Amino acid sequence: MKNSCFKNLNFLFLLAALSVFSLENIAAQEDKTLTREGNNLFKKEKYNEAEISYRKALEKNKNMPEATFNLGDAVYEQKRFDEATKQFEQSAKTATDNSIKAKAFHNLGNSYLSQKKYEEAANAFKSSLKLNPKDADTRYNLAYANAMLHQQQQDQNKQNKDNKNDQKDNKDQQNKDNKKDQNKDNKNNDQQNQNDQQQADNKENKQQQPQPKLSKEDAEKLLQALQNEEQKANQKVQKANAKPANVKVEKDW
Template structure:
Protein backbone atom coordinates (compact mmCIF):
# COMPACT_ATOMS: atom_id res chain seq x y z
CA UNK A 1 0.00 0.00 0.00
CA UNK A 2 2.85 2.36 0.85
CA UNK A 3 4.49 1.51 -2.47
CA UNK A 4 1.29 2.39 -4.33
CA UNK A 5 1.07 5.71 -2.53
CA UNK A 6 4.62 6.51 -3.56
CA UNK A 7 3.74 5.88 -7.21
CA UNK A 8 0.72 8.15 -6.95
CA UNK A 9 2.73 10.95 -5.40
CA UNK A 10 5.41 10.56 -8.03
CA UNK A 11 2.84 10.65 -10.86
CA UNK A 12 1.23 13.78 -9.47
CA UNK A 13 4.59 15.46 -9.08
CA UNK A 14 5.56 14.52 -12.62
CA UNK A 15 2.28 15.81 -14.01
CA UNK A 16 2.67 19.06 -12.08
CA UNK A 17 6.20 19.41 -13.36
CA UNK A 18 5.09 18.85 -16.96
CA UNK A 19 2.31 21.38 -16.55
CA UNK A 20 4.72 23.99 -15.22
CA UNK A 21 7.11 23.25 -18.04
CA UNK A 22 4.33 23.64 -20.62
CA UNK A 23 3.20 26.90 -19.07
CA UNK A 24 6.75 28.23 -19.15
CA UNK A 25 7.09 27.21 -22.81
CA UNK A 26 3.76 28.88 -23.64
CA UNK A 27 4.69 32.10 -21.84
CA UNK A 28 8.06 32.15 -23.54
CA UNK A 29 6.50 31.84 -27.00
CA UNK A 30 4.00 34.57 -26.16
CA UNK A 31 6.77 36.90 -24.94
CA UNK A 32 8.81 36.20 -28.05
CA UNK A 33 5.76 36.82 -30.22
CA UNK A 34 5.02 40.10 -28.46
CA UNK A 35 8.57 41.38 -29.02
CA UNK A 36 8.41 40.45 -32.69
CA UNK A 37 4.98 42.11 -32.98
CA UNK A 38 6.29 45.34 -31.42
CA UNK A 39 9.11 45.32 -33.98
CA UNK A 40 6.48 44.92 -36.74
CA UNK A 41 7.80 41.45 -37.57
CA UNK A 42 4.29 40.13 -37.92
CA UNK A 43 5.08 36.94 -39.84
CA UNK A 44 7.60 35.84 -37.19
CA UNK A 45 5.18 36.85 -34.43
CA UNK A 46 2.51 34.68 -36.03
CA UNK A 47 4.87 31.69 -35.90
CA UNK A 48 5.61 32.29 -32.21
CA UNK A 49 1.92 32.54 -31.29
CA UNK A 50 1.14 29.37 -33.22
CA UNK A 51 3.85 27.56 -31.27
CA UNK A 52 2.26 28.80 -28.06
CA UNK A 53 -1.08 27.39 -29.22
CA UNK A 54 0.57 24.06 -29.93
CA UNK A 55 1.53 23.92 -26.27
CA UNK A 56 -1.88 25.14 -25.09
CA UNK A 57 -4.62 25.14 -27.78
CA UNK A 58 -7.05 26.83 -25.37
CA UNK A 59 -4.83 29.82 -24.62
CA UNK A 60 -6.99 32.95 -25.10
CA UNK A 61 -3.97 35.25 -25.04
CA UNK A 62 -2.15 33.29 -27.75
CA UNK A 63 -5.31 33.17 -29.88
CA UNK A 64 -6.01 36.90 -29.53
CA UNK A 65 -2.40 37.86 -30.25
CA UNK A 66 -2.32 35.52 -33.23
CA UNK A 67 -5.42 37.27 -34.57
CA UNK A 68 -3.65 40.62 -34.24
CA UNK A 69 -0.58 39.36 -36.12
CA UNK A 70 -2.79 37.97 -38.88
CA UNK A 71 -4.71 41.26 -39.07
CA UNK A 72 -1.46 43.16 -39.59
CA UNK A 73 -0.67 40.84 -42.50
CA UNK A 74 -4.01 41.56 -44.19
CA UNK A 75 -5.20 38.00 -43.44
CA UNK A 76 -8.67 39.17 -42.51
CA UNK A 77 -10.55 35.87 -42.57
CA UNK A 78 -7.97 34.04 -40.45
CA UNK A 79 -7.88 36.92 -37.98
CA UNK A 80 -11.68 36.85 -37.65
CA UNK A 81 -11.58 33.15 -36.83
CA UNK A 82 -9.26 33.80 -33.87
CA UNK A 83 -11.33 36.75 -32.58
CA UNK A 84 -14.59 34.85 -32.86
CA UNK A 85 -13.20 32.17 -30.53
CA UNK A 86 -12.93 34.83 -27.82
CA UNK A 87 -16.40 36.22 -28.52
CA UNK A 88 -17.81 32.87 -27.47
CA UNK A 89 -16.17 33.17 -24.04
CA UNK A 90 -19.11 34.65 -22.14
CA UNK A 91 -17.40 34.25 -18.77
CA UNK A 92 -14.91 37.02 -19.60
CA UNK A 93 -16.74 40.16 -20.86
CA UNK A 94 -13.50 42.16 -21.04
CA UNK A 95 -12.06 39.58 -23.40
CA UNK A 96 -15.29 39.67 -25.41
CA UNK A 97 -15.05 43.46 -25.63
CA UNK A 98 -11.51 43.22 -27.02
CA UNK A 99 -12.57 40.57 -29.51
CA UNK A 100 -15.56 42.59 -30.78
CA UNK A 101 -13.37 45.70 -31.03
CA UNK A 102 -10.82 43.80 -33.13
CA UNK A 103 -13.56 42.30 -35.30
CA UNK A 104 -14.76 45.83 -35.97
CA UNK A 105 -11.24 46.81 -37.04
CA UNK A 106 -11.03 43.89 -39.47
CA UNK A 107 -14.38 44.81 -40.99
CA UNK A 108 -13.33 48.46 -41.26
CA UNK A 109 -10.26 47.37 -43.19
CA UNK A 110 -12.56 45.48 -45.56
CA UNK A 111 -14.76 48.64 -45.89
CA UNK A 112 -17.69 46.65 -44.48
CA UNK A 113 -18.76 49.60 -42.37
CA UNK A 114 -22.27 48.41 -41.56
CA UNK A 115 -21.05 45.22 -39.88
CA UNK A 116 -18.14 47.06 -38.27
CA UNK A 117 -20.67 49.36 -36.58
CA UNK A 118 -22.48 46.36 -35.15
CA UNK A 119 -19.21 44.90 -33.83
CA UNK A 120 -18.24 48.16 -32.11
CA UNK A 121 -21.69 48.40 -30.54
CA UNK A 122 -21.31 44.89 -29.15
CA UNK A 123 -17.91 45.85 -27.73
CA UNK A 124 -19.36 48.93 -26.03
CA UNK A 125 -22.14 46.83 -24.52
CA UNK A 126 -19.43 44.76 -22.80
CA UNK A 127 -17.25 47.79 -21.94
CA UNK A 128 -19.13 51.11 -22.25
CA UNK A 129 -16.20 53.23 -21.05
CA UNK A 130 -13.88 52.40 -23.98
CA UNK A 131 -13.17 55.73 -25.72
CA UNK A 132 -11.21 54.13 -28.54
CA UNK A 133 -14.14 51.89 -29.45
CA UNK A 134 -16.51 54.88 -29.32
CA UNK A 135 -14.23 56.81 -31.66
CA UNK A 136 -14.04 53.86 -34.08
CA UNK A 137 -17.82 53.56 -33.98
CA UNK A 138 -18.27 57.23 -34.90
CA UNK A 139 -15.69 56.89 -37.67
CA UNK A 140 -17.43 53.79 -39.06
CA UNK A 141 -20.79 55.61 -39.07
CA UNK A 142 -19.29 58.58 -40.93
CA UNK A 143 -17.59 56.32 -43.48
CA UNK A 144 -20.81 54.36 -44.00
CA UNK A 145 -22.71 57.59 -44.73
CA UNK A 146 -20.01 58.67 -47.18
CA UNK A 147 -20.07 55.25 -48.83
CA UNK A 148 -23.85 55.38 -49.25
CA UNK A 149 -23.68 58.88 -50.76
CA UNK A 150 -20.98 57.77 -53.19
CA UNK A 151 -23.10 54.77 -54.15
CA UNK A 152 -26.11 57.02 -54.74
CA UNK A 153 -24.03 59.35 -56.91
CA UNK A 154 -22.66 56.40 -58.82
CA UNK A 155 -26.15 55.01 -59.37
CA UNK A 156 -27.34 58.43 -60.55
CA UNK A 157 -24.41 58.74 -62.95
CA UNK A 158 -25.11 55.28 -64.34
CA UNK A 159 -28.77 56.20 -64.78
CA UNK A 160 -27.84 59.44 -66.56
CA UNK A 161 -25.37 57.58 -68.79
CA UNK A 162 -28.06 55.05 -69.66
CA UNK A 163 -30.55 57.81 -70.48
CA UNK A 164 -27.95 59.54 -72.66
CA UNK A 165 -27.26 56.30 -74.52
CA UNK A 166 -30.99 55.78 -75.06
CA UNK A 167 -31.34 59.34 -76.40
CA UNK A 168 -28.42 58.81 -78.76
CA UNK A 169 -30.00 55.59 -80.00
CA UNK A 170 -33.31 57.38 -80.54
CA UNK A 171 -31.55 60.18 -82.44
CA UNK A 172 -29.78 57.62 -84.60
CA UNK A 173 -33.04 55.80 -85.26
CA UNK A 174 -35.00 58.96 -86.18
CA UNK A 175 -33.21 59.57 -89.54
CA UNK A 176 -33.67 55.92 -90.41
CA UNK A 177 -37.36 56.10 -89.56
CA UNK A 178 -37.71 59.33 -91.55
CA UNK A 179 -36.03 57.71 -94.55
CA UNK A 180 -38.36 54.74 -94.25
CA UNK A 181 -41.37 57.06 -94.05
CA UNK A 182 -40.16 59.04 -97.07
CA UNK A 183 -39.61 55.83 -99.04
CA UNK A 184 -43.08 54.66 -98.11
CA UNK A 185 -44.61 58.02 -99.10
CA UNK A 186 -42.80 57.93 -102.44
CA UNK A 187 -44.10 54.43 -103.08
CA UNK A 188 -47.62 55.55 -102.19
CA UNK A 189 -47.29 58.54 -104.53
CA UNK A 190 -45.94 56.38 -107.33
CA UNK A 191 -48.85 53.97 -107.14
CA UNK A 192 -51.52 56.56 -108.21
CA UNK A 193 -49.17 57.79 -110.93
CA UNK A 194 -48.93 54.29 -112.31
CA UNK A 195 -52.68 53.96 -112.09
CA UNK A 196 -53.01 57.28 -113.89
CA UNK A 197 -50.63 56.08 -116.57
CA UNK A 198 -52.65 52.90 -117.02
CA UNK A 199 -55.85 54.95 -117.17
CA UNK A 200 -54.37 57.27 -119.78
CA UNK A 201 -53.49 54.29 -122.00
CA UNK A 202 -57.03 52.98 -121.72
CA UNK A 203 -58.41 56.41 -122.54
CA UNK A 204 -56.04 56.68 -125.48
CA UNK A 205 -57.26 53.33 -126.81
CA UNK A 206 -60.85 54.43 -126.38
CA UNK A 207 -60.12 57.68 -128.19
CA UNK A 208 -58.39 55.76 -130.96
CA UNK A 209 -61.33 53.42 -131.29
CA UNK A 210 -63.70 56.38 -131.37
CA UNK A 211 -61.62 58.08 -134.03
CA UNK A 212 -61.60 54.95 -136.14
CA UNK A 213 -65.33 54.64 -135.77
CA UNK A 214 -65.77 58.29 -136.66
CA UNK A 215 -63.52 57.76 -139.69
CA UNK A 216 -65.69 54.90 -140.87
CA UNK A 217 -68.81 57.01 -140.46
CA UNK A 218 -67.19 59.84 -142.38
CA UNK A 219 -66.21 57.48 -145.17
CA UNK A 220 -69.75 56.17 -145.35
CA UNK A 221 -71.12 59.70 -145.52
CA UNK A 222 -68.65 60.57 -148.26
CA UNK A 223 -69.74 57.55 -150.24
CA UNK A 224 -73.38 58.51 -149.83
CA UNK A 225 -72.68 62.02 -151.06
CA UNK A 226 -70.78 60.71 -154.06
CA UNK A 227 -73.62 58.39 -154.96
CA UNK A 228 -76.11 61.21 -154.67
CA UNK A 229 -74.01 63.45 -156.90
CA UNK A 230 -73.63 60.69 -159.44
CA UNK A 231 -77.36 60.17 -159.60
CA UNK A 232 -77.92 63.88 -159.95
CA UNK A 233 -75.61 64.08 -162.95
CA UNK A 234 -77.38 61.17 -164.61
CA UNK A 235 -80.70 62.91 -164.20
CA UNK A 236 -79.44 66.10 -165.80
CA UNK A 237 -78.22 64.28 -168.83
CA UNK A 238 -81.52 62.58 -169.28
CA UNK A 239 -83.13 65.94 -169.23
Protein backbone atom coordinates in the same frame (compact mmCIF):
# COMPACT_ATOMS: atom_id res chain seq x y z
CA MET B 1 -1.61 49.41 -36.23
CA LYS B 2 -0.36 52.32 -38.27
CA ASN B 3 -3.43 54.26 -39.41
CA SER B 4 -4.10 57.97 -39.00
CA CYS B 5 -7.86 57.62 -39.51
CA PHE B 6 -8.74 55.36 -36.62
CA LYS B 7 -7.08 54.22 -33.41
CA ASN B 8 -4.65 51.38 -32.90
CA LEU B 9 -5.15 47.66 -32.36
CA ASN B 10 -5.10 46.13 -28.91
CA PHE B 11 -2.43 43.59 -28.05
CA LEU B 12 -2.26 41.04 -25.25
CA PHE B 13 0.85 40.34 -23.19
CA LEU B 14 1.57 37.35 -21.00
CA LEU B 15 2.16 37.82 -17.29
CA ALA B 16 4.95 35.92 -15.62
CA ALA B 17 3.73 33.29 -13.19
CA LEU B 18 5.20 30.74 -10.83
CA SER B 19 5.40 27.33 -12.41
CA VAL B 20 5.49 23.86 -10.97
CA PHE B 21 7.55 21.34 -12.86
CA SER B 22 5.28 18.64 -14.24
CA LEU B 23 4.54 17.23 -17.68
CA GLU B 24 1.34 19.31 -17.88
CA ASN B 25 3.14 22.46 -16.83
CA ILE B 26 5.93 21.78 -19.31
CA ALA B 27 3.34 21.60 -22.14
CA ALA B 28 1.75 24.80 -20.86
CA GLN B 29 5.14 26.46 -20.75
CA GLU B 30 5.72 25.52 -24.39
CA ASP B 31 2.60 27.31 -25.63
CA LYS B 32 3.43 30.35 -23.50
CA THR B 33 7.02 30.30 -24.69
CA LEU B 34 5.86 30.21 -28.31
CA THR B 35 3.40 33.02 -27.62
CA ARG B 36 6.12 35.19 -26.04
CA GLU B 37 8.34 34.40 -29.00
CA GLY B 38 5.53 35.55 -31.31
CA ASN B 39 5.10 38.74 -29.26
CA ASN B 40 8.80 39.58 -29.56
CA LEU B 41 8.70 39.02 -33.31
CA PHE B 42 5.55 41.15 -33.56
CA LYS B 43 7.29 44.06 -31.77
CA LYS B 44 10.06 43.82 -34.37
CA GLU B 45 7.35 44.00 -37.08
CA LYS B 46 8.19 40.49 -38.25
CA TYR B 47 4.52 39.71 -38.62
CA ASN B 48 4.82 36.59 -40.76
CA GLU B 49 7.24 34.95 -38.31
CA ALA B 50 5.07 36.04 -35.39
CA GLU B 51 2.08 34.40 -37.07
CA ILE B 52 3.99 31.11 -37.29
CA SER B 53 4.85 31.22 -33.58
CA TYR B 54 1.23 31.92 -32.60
CA ARG B 55 -0.01 29.04 -34.73
CA LYS B 56 2.51 26.70 -33.12
CA ALA B 57 1.35 27.86 -29.69
CA LEU B 58 -2.25 27.09 -30.63
CA GLU B 59 -1.22 23.63 -31.75
CA LYS B 60 -0.03 23.08 -28.18
CA ASN B 61 -3.10 24.73 -26.65
CA LYS B 62 -5.95 25.66 -29.00
CA ASN B 63 -7.77 27.49 -26.20
CA MET B 64 -4.94 29.87 -25.37
CA PRO B 65 -6.59 33.33 -25.48
CA GLU B 66 -3.40 35.38 -25.94
CA ALA B 67 -2.24 33.34 -28.95
CA THR B 68 -5.71 33.40 -30.51
CA PHE B 69 -6.00 37.17 -30.03
CA ASN B 70 -2.48 38.10 -31.15
CA LEU B 71 -2.68 35.83 -34.21
CA GLY B 72 -5.46 38.15 -35.38
CA ASP B 73 -3.11 41.11 -34.94
CA ALA B 74 -0.36 39.36 -36.93
CA VAL B 75 -2.52 38.60 -39.97
CA TYR B 76 -4.11 42.07 -39.73
CA GLU B 77 -0.70 43.74 -40.05
CA GLN B 78 -0.15 41.62 -43.18
CA LYS B 79 -3.34 43.22 -44.55
CA ARG B 80 -5.20 39.92 -44.58
CA PHE B 81 -8.22 41.63 -43.10
CA ASP B 82 -10.72 38.88 -43.82
CA GLU B 83 -8.62 36.36 -41.87
CA ALA B 84 -8.12 38.89 -39.07
CA THR B 85 -11.89 39.38 -38.88
CA LYS B 86 -12.46 35.66 -38.38
CA GLN B 87 -9.70 35.47 -35.77
CA PHE B 88 -11.09 38.37 -33.70
CA GLU B 89 -14.60 36.94 -33.96
CA GLN B 90 -13.25 33.69 -32.55
CA SER B 91 -11.42 35.53 -29.79
CA ALA B 92 -14.51 37.55 -28.82
CA LYS B 93 -16.59 34.38 -28.80
CA THR B 94 -14.27 32.23 -26.68
CA ALA B 95 -12.79 34.82 -24.29
CA THR B 96 -14.04 34.46 -20.72
CA ASP B 97 -12.49 37.72 -19.55
CA ASN B 98 -14.62 40.76 -20.42
CA SER B 99 -11.51 42.89 -20.82
CA ILE B 100 -10.15 40.56 -23.51
CA LYS B 101 -13.60 40.28 -25.09
CA ALA B 102 -13.91 44.09 -25.28
CA LYS B 103 -10.48 44.37 -26.92
CA ALA B 104 -11.39 41.61 -29.38
CA PHE B 105 -14.51 43.53 -30.44
CA HIS B 106 -12.41 46.70 -30.78
CA ASN B 107 -9.96 44.95 -33.10
CA LEU B 108 -12.84 43.31 -34.96
CA GLY B 109 -14.22 46.79 -35.63
CA ASN B 110 -10.86 47.90 -36.99
CA SER B 111 -10.77 44.88 -39.31
CA TYR B 112 -14.17 45.83 -40.68
CA LEU B 113 -13.09 49.46 -41.09
CA SER B 114 -10.12 48.35 -43.19
CA GLN B 115 -12.56 46.53 -45.47
CA LYS B 116 -14.87 49.57 -45.63
CA LYS B 117 -17.62 47.57 -43.95
CA TYR B 118 -18.67 50.54 -41.85
CA GLU B 119 -21.98 49.23 -40.54
CA GLU B 120 -20.36 46.01 -39.27
CA ALA B 121 -17.51 48.06 -37.78
CA ALA B 122 -19.93 50.30 -35.89
CA ASN B 123 -21.73 47.28 -34.45
CA ALA B 124 -18.42 45.77 -33.28
CA PHE B 125 -17.39 49.01 -31.56
CA LYS B 126 -20.79 49.21 -29.86
CA SER B 127 -20.30 45.68 -28.52
CA SER B 128 -16.88 46.68 -27.21
CA LEU B 129 -18.26 49.78 -25.47
CA LYS B 130 -20.94 47.75 -23.73
CA LEU B 131 -18.12 45.86 -22.01
CA ASN B 132 -15.82 48.86 -21.56
CA PRO B 133 -17.77 52.15 -21.91
CA LYS B 134 -14.81 54.35 -20.98
CA ASP B 135 -12.47 53.24 -23.78
CA ALA B 136 -11.67 56.49 -25.61
CA ASP B 137 -10.15 54.82 -28.68
CA THR B 138 -13.23 52.68 -29.23
CA ARG B 139 -15.54 55.68 -28.85
CA TYR B 140 -13.45 57.59 -31.40
CA ASN B 141 -13.51 54.68 -33.85
CA LEU B 142 -17.28 54.31 -33.45
CA ALA B 143 -17.74 57.98 -34.36
CA TYR B 144 -15.42 57.51 -37.34
CA ALA B 145 -17.31 54.41 -38.51
CA ASN B 146 -20.66 56.21 -38.26
CA ALA B 147 -19.33 59.18 -40.22
CA MET B 148 -17.96 56.93 -42.96
CA LEU B 149 -21.22 54.94 -43.03
CA HIS B 150 -23.18 58.18 -43.53
CA GLN B 151 -20.85 59.22 -46.35
CA GLN B 152 -21.07 55.77 -47.93
CA GLN B 153 -24.87 55.91 -47.88
CA GLN B 154 -24.87 59.37 -49.45
CA ASP B 155 -22.48 58.18 -52.17
CA GLN B 156 -24.66 55.14 -52.79
CA ASN B 157 -27.79 57.27 -53.05
CA LYS B 158 -26.04 59.57 -55.51
CA GLN B 159 -24.83 56.58 -57.51
CA ASN B 160 -28.34 55.14 -57.60
CA LYS B 161 -29.72 58.50 -58.73
CA ASP B 162 -27.04 58.80 -61.43
CA ASN B 163 -27.76 55.26 -62.61
CA LYS B 164 -31.47 56.04 -62.75
CA ASN B 165 -30.80 59.20 -64.77
CA ASP B 166 -28.47 57.29 -67.10
CA GLN B 167 -31.13 54.65 -67.64
CA LYS B 168 -33.70 57.37 -68.41
CA ASP B 169 -31.30 59.08 -70.82
CA ASN B 170 -30.57 55.77 -72.54
CA LYS B 171 -34.29 55.01 -72.80
CA ASP B 172 -35.02 58.49 -74.20
CA GLN B 173 -32.22 58.13 -76.72
CA GLN B 174 -33.45 54.69 -77.70
CA ASN B 175 -36.99 56.00 -78.17
CA LYS B 176 -35.59 58.87 -80.21
CA ASP B 177 -33.59 56.49 -82.39
CA ASN B 178 -36.60 54.19 -82.80
CA LYS B 179 -38.77 57.14 -83.81
CA LYS B 180 -36.12 58.29 -86.26
CA ASP B 181 -35.93 54.81 -87.78
CA GLN B 182 -39.73 54.64 -87.95
CA ASN B 183 -39.90 58.00 -89.71
CA LYS B 184 -37.24 56.82 -92.14
CA ASP B 185 -39.19 53.64 -92.83
CA ASN B 186 -42.40 55.63 -93.32
CA LYS B 187 -40.61 57.99 -95.70
CA ASN B 188 -39.26 55.06 -97.68
CA ASN B 189 -42.72 53.50 -97.78
CA ASP B 190 -44.25 56.78 -98.96
CA GLN B 191 -41.62 57.08 -101.68
CA GLN B 192 -42.23 53.49 -102.76
CA ASN B 193 -45.98 54.04 -102.80
CA GLN B 194 -45.47 57.20 -104.83
CA ASN B 195 -43.28 55.34 -107.32
CA ASP B 196 -45.83 52.52 -107.59
CA GLN B 197 -48.64 55.02 -108.16
CA GLN B 198 -46.60 56.82 -110.80
CA GLN B 199 -45.95 53.55 -112.61
CA ALA B 200 -49.64 52.65 -112.45
CA ASP B 201 -50.64 56.07 -113.79
CA ASN B 202 -48.16 55.80 -116.65
CA LYS B 203 -49.50 52.36 -117.55
CA GLU B 204 -53.10 53.56 -117.48
CA ASN B 205 -52.24 56.61 -119.55
CA LYS B 206 -50.52 54.40 -122.08
CA GLN B 207 -53.49 52.05 -122.32
CA GLN B 208 -56.10 54.78 -122.42
CA GLN B 209 -54.26 57.38 -124.46
CA PRO B 210 -56.92 59.63 -126.11
CA GLN B 211 -56.93 60.34 -129.86
CA PRO B 212 -55.72 63.75 -130.82
CA LYS B 213 -58.57 66.25 -131.23
CA LEU B 214 -59.41 67.78 -134.74
CA SER B 215 -59.79 71.42 -135.29
CA LYS B 216 -63.21 72.65 -136.45
CA GLU B 217 -61.90 73.27 -139.95
CA ASP B 218 -60.35 69.82 -140.23
CA ALA B 219 -63.52 68.24 -138.94
CA GLU B 220 -65.62 70.00 -141.60
CA LYS B 221 -63.20 68.92 -144.31
CA LEU B 222 -63.32 65.36 -143.08
CA LEU B 223 -67.13 65.44 -142.95
CA GLN B 224 -67.31 66.88 -146.47
CA ALA B 225 -64.95 64.21 -147.75
CA LEU B 226 -67.05 61.51 -146.13
CA GLN B 227 -70.20 62.97 -147.70
CA ASN B 228 -68.53 63.10 -151.11
CA GLU B 229 -67.45 59.52 -150.78
CA GLU B 230 -70.94 58.53 -149.74
CA GLN B 231 -72.46 60.44 -152.69
CA LYS B 232 -70.12 58.75 -155.14
CA ALA B 233 -71.00 55.41 -153.70
CA ASN B 234 -74.71 56.11 -154.07
CA GLN B 235 -74.26 57.16 -157.66
CA LYS B 236 -72.48 53.94 -158.46
CA VAL B 237 -75.29 51.96 -156.94
CA GLN B 238 -77.92 53.87 -158.86
CA LYS B 239 -76.06 53.42 -162.10
CA ALA B 240 -75.71 49.75 -161.55
CA ASN B 241 -79.39 49.33 -160.87
CA ALA B 242 -80.58 51.36 -163.86
CA LYS B 243 -82.29 49.17 -166.67
CA PRO B 244 -81.95 49.99 -170.38
CA ALA B 245 -85.20 51.29 -172.11
CA ASN B 246 -87.03 48.95 -174.50
CA VAL B 247 -86.51 50.29 -178.04
CA LYS B 248 -88.77 48.99 -180.73
CA VAL B 249 -86.87 48.19 -183.85
CA GLU B 250 -88.77 48.26 -187.01
CA LYS B 251 -87.74 45.75 -189.45
CA ASP B 252 -87.06 47.02 -192.92
CA TRP B 253 -88.44 44.56 -195.26
